[in-house]
Amino acid sequence: MTALMARHRPTLYKAIDACNKRYSWTAYPESPSSKIWGAKPPVAGKENFEAMLGSDYPLNQPGEVGRTGAEVSPYTGEPLDITYPKTDIDTLYEAIAVAMPAWRDANPETRLGICLEILDRCAGQLFENAHATMHTSGQSYIMAFAGSGANALDRGLEALAYAAKAMADVPATAQWERQFGKSGAARLDKKYRLMPRGVGVVICCATFPLWNGYPALCASLATGNPVVLKPHPAAILPVALLTTVARQVLEEEGFDPNLVSMVADTRDAPATMALLEHPMTAIVDFTGSPAFGEWIEQHCSDKLVYTETAGCNSVVIESCENLEAMAGAIAHSLCQASAQMCTSVQNIHVPAGGIRVGDGHASFDEVAAALVAAVDKHLHNPQVLCGTLVDEAILATIERYRGLAADHGQLLRDSGPLDYADFPGARTASPLMLEVTEAARDIYRDEIFGPVSFVIKGADAEACLRDATTNARERGAITSHVYSLDEAFLDRAEMAYHNAGASVACNLIGMPINFAAAYSDYHVSGLNPAGNACLADLAFVASRFRIVQSKRM
Amino acid sequence: MTALMARHRPTLYKAIDACNKRYSWTAYPESPSSKIWGAKPPVAGKENFEAMLGSDYPLNQPGEVGRTGAEVSPYTGEPLDITYPKTDIDTLYEAIAVAMPAWRDANPETRLGICLEILDRCAGQLFENAHATMHTSGQSYIMAFAGSGANALDRGLEALAYAAKAMADVPATAQWERQFGKSGAARLDKKYRLMPRGVGVVICCATFPLWNGYPALCASLATGNPVVLKPHPAAILPVALLTTVARQVLEEEGFDPNLVSMVADTRDAPATMALLEHPMTAIVDFTGSPAFGEWIEQHCSDKLVYTETAGCNSVVIESCENLEAMAGAIAHSLCQASAQMCTSVQNIHVPAGGIRVGDGHASFDEVAAALVAAVDKHLHNPQVLCGTLVDEAILATIERYRGLAADHGQLLRDSGPLDYADFPGARTASPLMLEVTEAARDIYRDEIFGPVSFVIKGADAEACLRDATTNARERGAITSHVYSLDEAFLDRAEMAYHNAGASVACNLIGMPINFAAAYSDYHVSGLNPAGNACLADLAFVASRFRIVQSKRM
Structure with a gap:
């Protein structure tokens, strides 16, 4: 077992248990109170956010062909003046292709451990993320900290719990022996190997940039697929923070950081279609408008598509x-x-x-x-x-x-x-x-x-x-x-x-009725036009990998 | 627990164990030897088959608007002269719509018990099925008994094992309790309900009519979806035998027999497109040519599509x-x-x-x-x-x-x-x-x-x-x-x-190298053009149902 898996295994097991029994639990406190976090992190988080304003956000990704980004704070009306790499998709995908084999060949526990570490580190930057979310998505500080922060991290962990369950359903090896007719006897050693699908593109929404960001990244990455995050042009910074963490952890663990990348764009020069149309893209996770979600469901029939959109609640x-x-x-x-x-x-x-x-x-x-x-x-x-x-x-x-x-x-x-x-x-x-x-x-x-x-x-x-x-x-x-x-x-x-x-x-009273609890509430049924996928169930992860086997006599 | 589930539970549990460990096991002996079956069943099976020749096969399905069928034995060159209902699809689907709610509302164990009973009864007509398969698909007697008979029944049971696992992953109820801020406390009773997708259409192939027939029927039916079987025009009789058994068991157990039906056709007047295009059709299982399989994958993007076709092995x-x-x-x-x-x-x-x-x-x-x-x-x-x-x-x-x-x-x-x-x-x-x-x-x-x-x-x-x-x-x-x-x-x-x-x-020698073992060999990877689905894994069943929930304070 890897050191990361050893460190985070209790959390993963607790999440699996919570999913199985669906009681109230959280791995990530949703309150930004300094009583929980201490006095320093809230201040440091705000300072870190402010230091990013007016800067060129570094990602060191392949295929950078300029800078992009035009975020404006709904609180101040002022541009954040942060630029992100503008990306040549083909160059990026070539680099991803190089990164894929080692990740595909890593065992599920290694991948799960890395994903758990990514979530853990993101929990360590919830304050930066809260300010970034406030000044892009426009949420209140409290909601930014929870809704697109701690609660979304829980959904990420939930997705890992299901990925762990689905992958554990396939044994690594088996012994198989039987008689064929009178003369033939066969004794076979079998090995089963999980194979990824291809690149997972995660299209994040403007209002809760990481609500599907964490779970979709976790679901695809843990099952062996590289992930390209595509933030909404209005809310890039929160997604960039996640991208940085993921790339750092991957690199520290000896994997190619290009297994997770971000393609930022502006409303005037959108990049989404190029990602959807790329032949290496095999999985699409989408959160956003019903119209675009439905379009993707209809037009990406050669890919696995997971959507969460909206309805008239x-x-x-x-x-x-x-x-x-x-x-x-x-x-x-x-x-x-x-x-x-x-x-x-x-x-x-x-x-x-x-x-x-x-x-x-x-x-x-x-x-x-x-x-x-x-x-x-x-x-x-x-x-x-x-x-x-x-x-x-x-x-x-x-x-x-x-x-x-x-x-x-x-x-x-x-x-x-x-x-x-x-x-x-x-x-x-x-x-x-x-x-x-x-x-x-x-x-x-x-x-x-x-x-x-x-x-x-x-x-x-x-x-x-x-x-x-x-x-x-x-x-x-x-x-x-x-x-x-x-x-x-x-x-x-x-x-x-x-x-x-x-x-x-x-009859919900005395609580925020909008609240959907990770590990307990199946979010989106997939049976009506408000989306085809659920956060999270076995179906959210079970098709993201396939199985090949070998047998030797 | 229903009586059927009580009777068949040991078989289901054994199948689940075999799938988890992937050792050699079978629930259905593949040899037609009278040493196993006794002297009478082989004879009775042949007589039953011969009695069907030249007859109007009765199904008593809604929407019968005449008779169809033009099977010819590859062994004799003679027509079987068996006719089957020619079906008005809209009328049939209206009857299916009436049948759906009670099946949707039945609990998973009830549905699994009925599917197990269907397989068990089909095992009791393996000899009829073998002769029917010989004289339609043209297989040898031995292969007809095993390949589209006993081995296919094992694949059906395997699909039930995965359906049972996937459905058991969703608990029926949960208690959930937490504090919101200083004042708000919430204590919720939650119920989780599995919901079917809609009609599952199973397109069977000419060579092994029930190879995907049993598993696809089991996977869809156990998860709450009605099934319409669409046999290849050259090999209708084996599918008709399954249809009769399924309808009988459903009716005996107090359900509407129209939960399983068959739409037969001829090459000259094919019925498949009408089934694929019907808005109630939500799931398509296909075994057959790569060309049609690929067409379905591309053109049925609003449905769940599971294909097994062929390649150049x-x-x-x-x-x-x-x-x-x-x-x-x-x-x-x-x-x-x-x-x-x-x-x-x-x-x-x-x-x-x-x-x-x-x-x-x-x-x-x-x-x-x-x-x-x-x-x-x-x-x-x-x-x-x-x-x-x-x-x-x-x-x-x-x-x-x-x-x-x-x-x-x-x-x-x-x-x-x-x-x-x-x-x-x-x-x-x-x-x-x-x-x-x-x-x-x-x-x-x-x-x-x-x-x-x-x-x-x-x-x-x-x-x-x-x-x-x-x-x-x-x-x-x-x-x-x-x-x-x-x-x-x-x-x-x-x-x-x-x-x-x-x-x-x-290095396989001394055994039939074409053999793929249920419960052990994952059949079709879904990663190359020879099909997108695997017999059987969690992904084969996990998306055939969805989850809705209620919570009460």
Whole structure:
């Protein structure tokens, strides 16, 4: 066993156990509190980030043919002025081809040990990553530290747990002996060897650059495939930090650092298609827009494709014990990360006749008002909860839906800028909330990226459920919620969402309902248009390698 | 636990253990000897088969719009005169849609128990199946009993073992509890549910109708997907027998028999495309020609596609201990099932300078002569070993390559009809063997279906290996063989074949070298053009279902 594997094996085994039993566990604390980390790392992380501003980020990759990068902080509106290598893809892939055989021939434990070390070192730069994520993806400091940091590292470890399980399913050797007819007897020594597929391209998204970055890298790299990371042009730095760590660890362990590389680009000169079209690319992991995800699923039929995109996540409200608590839980989803998460709620279905609340009743209008009030309440400290908007285009989106309100329903809550003491120029928007009926379903069935949501008046709870589950099936859903005091309704709702290919959470209050727990929540079902792959299950890793064997008499 | 699962669980557990350790084991004896089966079953099986001739095979499937079927026995040249339902696909699929929910909602153990029972009952009709396979696929009685019978049942059980493992990896429930910040605490009961993909279409081949029939049916059905079996128009009856058994068992266990159905057709009015194009079809298992397999891989990007096709399987001869024994082993592959197996050898690479044999030497011509002599020797009882030709077109293929001999090398051994006492009109051909050089590589790199092989003169053993492995990578290989007394050469050969995405067998003699052992040999690597799927590994089953979950506070 390698030294790295010996050091990290307890963590891997614990992760495997957690995946098998799906209890609550984390390997990477998600709080940036100095009580956990000590006083120095938070300060050092910020200093390290600031030192990178205005610099040429070094990667020493083959095929560098200039510099690229045009990141702008959503907090300051200022460019980061960091440049990254602009890459000639063919030259890079030639270098990757040289790197592949030694990695292919390394045993699974060696590869797993290196991946575990990469995650461990990334955990040591969570503060740098948090600032880098804030000033590219625009997330709040807390969310940047957790969502695209510690929580994503857990997903990476989870992917390694499944990779370890899938690879361990194939024994290294076997003895085989049998009689053929009267005369023939055969005694064979067999060896089984895991073979990688080829280059894994990981297309990261703008809002959570490493959410799929860590797990996809781990899944492909541990199973023997080199990885090319393709960051979104708006959020390169977090991916560059991972790339550096991975290359360092590989080199220290005697492998070619080109087994992990990054191809940065700008919106004006995109590089993604060249990666997708390269014949050595065998695996594509994609997180981003449904439109591009679907395109990749349809057009990369000669590659393994794993997508996570987005849908129109819904809430169905049938009844509740405490209106304020429920509204607070839902409103949290509308506010958190300015509803730019793949788990953010968009469509809130409420019966026209209102709902039972404990022993009483609340009218439709009272429910809507409670939701608006809960959003307002969450906005008392918006910088921590909402962060900023990753993309200027979201402001135009909000403008467009504001304009649709009068014709298709009414404005329940207007969106406006948020006031951040630390960053007066931050690009922000509070939630825009529209009240509509099912007549507006062509509008609310689209995935709308950003803080736009709908309170949808349905005929009754069953109609609400029918609409929400139909939309999940046809337009995608990553999370779905139901609130009801009626066990029979909850059972029907579970069945309806499941049969629509969607998971569902019931009566969540007092916790961030957007939260998806690594090792416990299967994230993305793969049965509806919001993606074809799950973080993480056996299917996420089992096809990334193949088996060849030899037998000798 | 269901009664079926209780009855068959020891078999399933043994199969799982065999897959994990990959020793020699079988659940289904491959010999048709009455010493194993008793005197009655062989006789009854033949009588049952004969009673089906000239009849309307009953399936009682929805959507029957007439009768179809035009099977002709390669042994007698006579039509079987059996008709099967001609099916309106939309009507059938509507019935399948009705059948799906109960099967989806059945627990994995219930589904596994039913699949185990289906295999067990099919084992009870191996004699009927053997005669049906003889008189459609044209195999010998022995091979029909084993290759598309008992051995294929083992592959079906193997697929169930992997399906059981993959499904068991997902727990049914979990308790999850954690603190969020200072105030929020969450305690969730989680349920995980396996969801099928949709209809699995299984396209069976003409030569071994149930080789992929049993495993693909088991893999899809056990994981909750209904199955539509699509037999080759030349070999419908064996698939019909399986269909009947599956429908009976399902119905007895209270499920809708339409969970398994068969769509028969003729060459003139093929039905395959309608199945592939149906939106409910989510999974395609294909065994057949490389051309159609590749077409399906490229054009069914919205479906899961598992293919096993064919390549140009090779032998590289570097040296050997006993020329006659080696030649006998290779010649067996050229003769067995008239080289219509996916594991049949086509290209035999021999160094121009000859080879070391024990302490002596054999020239190229002596090696070639030994191979020809060994073939002739195997033909002393051809009916048992060779069987017949499944397709008239193979005779034209032989004619074509005979014509190419003079221009591209020389005829080592001409093909001619074989003499079968029991069936004087049988469609047969003995092996055609050509001697060529690498100048003829455009010819021998094609997959040639039927008893045509090449003894290829290479510059030296390294050149032979280079040519063979290049062809495996570029044109596909399911089996590859090397004969050498030099351990270093064997190591190099293993590495070269593996890096070409091919498995390899070394120095096999005294056993049928075409044999691939269920539970031990991973059949098809998925890394070269001879197919993308393996019988069987976790990847063969892990994606056939997805996971949805519910969580309740």
